[in-house]
Amino acid sequence: MAKRRLSRQQKWRIDKIQQERIARAQKKDQEADTLMESGEFGAEQDGTVVAHYGTQVEVEDSDYHRYRCLLRANVPQLVTGDRIVWRPGPNDIGIIEAQYPRRSSLSRPDLRGKIKTVAANIDYIIIVIAPLPEPSSILIDRYLVAAELAEIEPIVLLNKIDLLEEKNRQDFESLIEGYRQIGYQTFTCSAKQALGLTELDALLHQHSFVFVGQSGVGKSSLVNALLPHSAQETREVSETSGLGVHTTTTAQLFHTLNNGKLIDSPGIREFSLHVTEAQQLAQGFREFQPYFGHCQFSDCKHDREPNCAIKTAVAEGKIRPQRLENYLKLVAALE
Ligand SMILES: Nc1nc2c(ncn2[C@@H]2O[C@H](COP(=O)(O)OP(=O)(O)O)[C@@H](O)[C@H]2O)c(=O)[nH]1
Ligand SMILES: [Mg+2]
Numbered sequence: 001m002a003k004r005r006l007s008r009q010q011k012w013r014i015d016k017i018q019q020e021r022i023a024r025a026q027k028k029d030q031e032a033d034t035l036m037e038s039g040e041f042g043a044e045q046d047g048t049v050v051a052h053y054g055t056q057v058e059v060e061d062s063d064y065h066r067y068r069c070l071l072r073a074n075v076p077q078l079v080t081g082d083r084i085v086w087r088p089g090p091n092d093i094g095i096i097e098a099q100y101p102r103r104s105s106l107s108r109p110d111l112r113g114k115i116k117t118v119a120a121n122i123d124y125i126i127i128v129i130a131p132l133p134e135p136s137s138i139l140i141d142r143y144l145v146a147a148e149l150a151e152i153e154p155i156v157l158l159n160k161i162d163l164l165e166e167k168n169r170q171d172f173e174s175l176i177e178g179y180r181q182i183g184y185q186t187f188t189c190s191a192k193q194a195l196g197l198t199e200l201d202a203l204l205h206q207h208s209f210v211f212v213g214q215s216g217v218g219k220s221s222l223v224n225a226l227l228p229h230s231a232q233e234t235r236e237v238s239e240t241s242g243l244g245v246h247t248t249t250t251a252q253l254f255h256t257l258n259n260g261k262l263i264d265s266p267g268i269r270e271f272s273l274h275v276t277e278a279q280q281l282a283q284g285f286r287e288f289q290p291y292f293g294h295c296q297f298s299d300c301k302h303d304r305e306p307n308c309a310i311k312t313a314v315a316e317g318k319i320r321p322q323r324l325e326n327y328l329k330l331v332a333a334l335e
């Protein structure tokens with residue numbers, strides 16, 4: 001087999017990237033040191049990262065005031081939602097001292113396929129579906145698996161209930177009921193007619209969440225319905241401008257009208273599954289769990305094998321056939 005050789009061009013580029021990284025880290029530390037030497041610093045306090053701007057982060061204190069903070073090279077990579085210890089400095093610029101452990105994190109592959117954390121400490125992933133565009137059950141299950149594997153509680157939210165008609169109402173009710181039987185919380189609402197939003201708002205109080213789902217289901221409309229006007233303006237700017245001094249490179253944290261925390265960015269809304277093994281995928285199907293280890297074959301794929309506990313559970317009506325079907329389709333897509 002031919003040995004993989006780097007061309008001189010590639011090697012030069014890699015060296016250059018390394019040097020740039022080192023220079024950046026040193027610059028970060030210099031900036032932080034200069035600031036440290038420059039003047040008075042307040043006491044250490046807790047804060048939350050609410051946005052990320054290259055070498056700086058925006059931090060919110062317990063009174064909802066926001067400060068720019070410099071990152072030091074010895075503090076690990078921070079993302080929106082991170083809880084940190086920081087000290088306020090002169091001119092509303094602070095410095096990050098430490099990062100608290102994350103209770104959850106959301107990650108996705110970047111353009112080169114490398115897994116990147118995009119947000120931390122999220123309590124709920126709200127999977128939005130609607131009568132239009134028609135939901136795809138496999139897409140919903142993909143989101144559910146991704147949430148399960150990230151250990152973030154998923155919620156299924158049916159939006160646009162104003163569009164339900166006699167002929168499709170029953171189908172949607174049973175779709176939602178299916179997820180409820182598995183043990184997921186479900187909600188129904190209409191962002192347009194402001195139906196069901198109070199219940200949703202009440203749930204989100206004190207929690208942090210993201211919306212995910214197909215384009216057109218109403219995620220932006222829901223955000224607009226749940227955020228105060230001022231937050232929406234900030235959001236529009238960060239969503240539309242590709243350039244500019246204050247352009248965020250990652251997600252931002254917003255407070256809903258009821259003091260829930262919405263972490264939002266187009267990248268998060270499209271976050272997808274990154275799984276390589278069938279067994280890992282199966283872990284993402286919550287109602288399969290009691291049957292693991294009960295199949296005749298220990299490496300059962302729950303497909304054609306005899307005495308499969310999962311298939312038996314389907315036959316007995318304990319697992320919906322569609323869920324096993326979707327599981328097998330997702331497994332097939334891994335290969
Ligand atoms: N009838 C109806 N339309 C809605 C509702 N919520 C959003 N829409 C519409 O659906 C379309 C897509 O909404 P948008 O919020 O941009 O979806 P996103 O792509 O998920 O962000 C827009 O034309 C909205 O006005 C709703 O509750 N009922
Ligand atoms: Mg949108």
Ligand SMILES: [Zn+2]
Nearest residue numbers: 295300302308
């Ligand atoms: Zn099996």
